[in-house]
Amino acid sequence: MGVEFIYPEFEVIRNEARCITCRVCERQCANEVHSFSEARGMMISDESKCVNCQRCVSLCPTRALKIVKSDCVLRENANWQNDTIREIYKQASSGGVLLSSMGNPKPLPVYWDKILINASQVTNPPIDPLREPMETRVYLGKKPEKIQRTADGNLNCDLPPQIELSMPVMFSAMSYGSISYNAHASLARAASTLGILYNTGEGGLHEDFYRYGSHTIVQVASGRFGVHEDYLEAGAAIEIKMGQGAKPGIGGHLPGAKIVGDVSRTRMIPEGTDAISPAPHHDIYSIEDLRQLVYSLKEATAYQKPVIVKVAAVHNIAAIASGIARSGADIIAIDGFRGGTGAAPTRIRDNVGIPIELALAAVDQRLRDEGIRNNISLVVGGSIRCASDVVKAIALGADACYIATAAVLALGCHLCRTCHTGKCNWGIATQQPDLVKRLNPDIGSERLINLMTAWRHEIMELMGGMGINSIEALRGNRLMLRGVGLNEKELEILGISHAGE
Amino acid sequence: MKQYVIVGNGVAAAGCIEGIRGVDPNSPITVISEEEHAVYCRPLISYYLEGKTDLDRMQYRPQDFYEKMKCRVMYGRKALHIRHDVQEVEVDDGTRLPYTELCLATGSAPFVPPFSGLDTVAEKYSFMTLDDALALERGIDPTSRVLIVGAGLIGLKCAEGIVERVASVTVCDLADRVLSSILDAECAALMQQHLEQHGITFYLNDSVDRFEGHTAHMKSGARVSFDVLVLAVGVRANTVLLKEIGGEVDRGIVVDERMKTSVPGIYAAGDCAEGLDIALGQKRVLAILPNGYMQGYTAGINMAGGSVVFDKAIPMNSIGFFGLHAMTAGVYEGEVYEEKTETSLKRLFTKDDLLKGFILIGCDERAGIYTSLIREKIPLSSVNFEILKISATTAAFSPEIRSKKFGGVV
């Protein structure tokens, strides 16, 4: 109260004429916003606890609820905006670093929305994907520079290890611990059915999910949690995580409260201990050090698994990528500054890193210029929102995309951005058993499969429009892109012409 | 081709017919029915008087039941004797019905003690059959003062059925409490209080010494004047048909778990039969409707060549008066768990890791879950009895039992 008081951000609007006091909202809110007042014979709410996750809204059988942004605001000020002032109040009260979840919500440029895709007219006919074969399969891994033949003249098919994907999209890293068992089960089952991969993140691989190993990327991050021989052997590929788009330059911290039961066992750390992933890998201070880890992992898995190195998109990304391409890694994954997270310091999330579109264009160009583009496949993530973002990314030079926010949205996430509280009402970013069970993997995997199937159809339609029948033929084909409303420098970095040119 | 004969046309007979037809769709079935009515359920007669049902709705089975079941019913006929040597039943119209399998579903008859001066009472009725109820209905009017002798299930249901249609209802019983066969003193008191609130007067621990016309002189010295007398003292199993040919008869016709009597080819079911009460662990007549049907059904299947046993019989009763329901089951022995309020009472009896019996008054929700514990002899150590005793819920069962009960993953 008093100076500490911050007016609730949201209001719970209950249509009394519709409310049948079934109390579903009350039972479904882990934040305990709703309750039934025996005295008043009606539902009441404490909106100060509301995070606007919309769980109650979604389950109310009579559509009696809605959550709206409170119009109780401070005097308008273009410089000192409400959110800025609230953050100051919070810090003045707590003395702490502000925490946030999911991706950067600030109105920073989304270059995907300023890039347009070409279509064929008259002279180069489009292709109807419903009538003609259309290939969306891609292979990730080192490619030979040219066709090689053996001494007796046969084709040398002895390629370095490759990942086959039915479409150029994978589910990116989210650890078991940051998300629930059922979320992982949904991702693993969907990836297997779809013929793509999901990524364990730095939480190890739950023993129940080893059977999905051929569709799993196992991650090795700075905490090395859950890493052992069987784990490395279980996956289709191994990813070394150097950084994350939402919080470049800092490590991770899963509080001890979440390190319980299977999470503790899977991470191979005692229950209740904080899982702290250091900002750096303490054995990597150079590309040469990275190369040692890459080859250690390859050695441990008999050179059968491609190694991915994941970095955040930062200022020097092109030079960093060039180094990684020379480290022996098979794939580089770049995570843009709009990427999501289960928890990150707000200032870092909102102010560190660069947009993935610019990073991708710069990296692809640099690797080509240096003649090492075939050394490595390029995967990009950090807010790939739809099929056209995928198509634009491929045309800018990516081999495939990573999605995570879109995937959790398919699982039911309503982007309330309070994953860090551990009370996810949708059963995704929580380890509370009563909440975890809210995500039935039968439903979750089906929705992920639906989403990816829809995107694949859209990708094929966009490809057909361009007259392209194989996604490989689109990679790096920047002629298929035009910018709108971009300045010359931006166009130059993206390597595309302006619309009309 | 078999020839089935069923003596009796009550619920046990209906069960027997359905049991036979489940196995043998065609062999002829003949039913000898003393009453002129198609099968109905006798406990409904009080509901009939109360207006909660009518003659149409009282039909236990649809109108085309006998036709569909290919049954011949001899209405208004009485089986006189069994000629076991030639496998025939002698009927009072002179017919001799040959049988290959015979089921005795003869039920029970009211037992009337030799009250002195009973012959001086003009308006007296039994309360067993529909015809009894119809006769009683004709015999009462809004000015009638009714005396019911017997505060058991039959007498009290009769009282409930007519109390709104007569001037007064008085019930007397030799026992010191109502429903003495199923309730202990405290539970009976709760029920009695409720009945009294609905206008019924009791003379308990007292009985009629003699009748002088329409006045009952009680043993206690009290005098009760009445216009209409209902005798509901008790019933006796109708066993004579088997007894006279030397079959084993105790209080009822003794049957095994296949409902076979001691005489080959002859089965018995329902209120006339004495089978094993698994709660008590000994044979006795369990004159309750579910048992009647299930015994009949079991007899029918076995008569037709199938093989099935009925070994789950326990005493149980659900009886309600003016909205207050009492449910009882099993035997009242062992440790007692009790919950009481002003208007409800729950008693669970546990012994040897089993629920042995219960009395529930005014708290009947999901009582069948308790009944199943008794019937299936589920060890209490395998359930969470702390939860279960407070509320009947299958959630207190072990995951294995739940999974089995609910057919797969629970």
Place this chain on the structure above:
Amino acid sequence: MKRVYVNEAWCLGCHLCEYNCAFANSGLDDMVLALKGRPIYPRIHVEEADKITYAVSCRHCEDPICVKSCIAGALSKEDGVIRIDQEKCVGCFTCVLVCPYGALAPNKDGVMQKCELCLQNTCGEPACVKGCPNKAIVYEERGEAL
């Protein structure tokens, strides 16, 4: 035959099934009109104990003890579905006494009611299944295990 099955692992204990059931059997097309401001009498109920929740409705037993025990002949089994003729029911509660699942309960008038798989109303498929947000209640063929 198809039956309603519950999956404890996915039951949220939200009780929506009870409300959907009561609504489906109300004969009204407006849930608010049907359920607002009055107690509900659903034919399915959520069992809750010690963090376990799951919904229970009539199992439509192969060997239905309720049908055999009904003193009024009001319960019957047709095509695998146990139905109740509410006109015939006299409210003796014997079915409540014998049902091992606690699947029968009186309606507001004291007449017994039970799940009839929404075959008697206009819902088309069991309303509890249709409305379950987490597929904890399913309507499917699983063989006769009961």
